[in-house]
Amino acid sequence: MLGTRLKALRIKKNLTQKQLAEKINVTNVSVSGYESGNRTPDTDTLQLIADFFEVSTDYLLGRSNHPQLTAEKDLEVDAEVDELMKILEAMPLEERKEMEARILAYAQGLADAKKRK
Structure with a gap:
């Protein structure tokens, strides 16, 4: 690795x-x-x-798949993503699609802001 x-x-x-x-x-x-x-x-x-x-x-x-995270933090991120997925899966389909779009737009905005720095 x-x-x-x-x-x-x-x-x-x-x-x-x-x-x-x-x-x-x-x-x-x-x-x-x-x-x-x-x-x-x-x-x-x-x-x-x-x-x-x-x-x-x-x-x-190879103990973490995230370049800036330790293996311990990587597990924490995985747990947070799992929790987010549970919340999304419990939503009605239309609400879930809207929330997913908002999350992606927010993440893209953060990535764009980071690139500009």
Whole structure:
């Protein structure tokens, strides 16, 4: 999981393995090894990687599917989403559709505002 996520984050930032290696003070051979799964970074290096990409170590290790959340917070979010789904499912269909549209519009507004910052 670490290798796949590390490679995806690196590509998203348009970095070569060598460039990433320079940023986190390891060799490009080490980065290649992390991405292929043939090497595991020590805890200090793992934290450097997480800090550089602004994600949690739990995300890098596959214990969370949300980049900024720990495994514990990920479970809390899942519980909150489950609660929201229960509320929506209890609503009549027309009300549910209206509420879903409002929630999506609100979420999109938050995402747009974040992009503008």
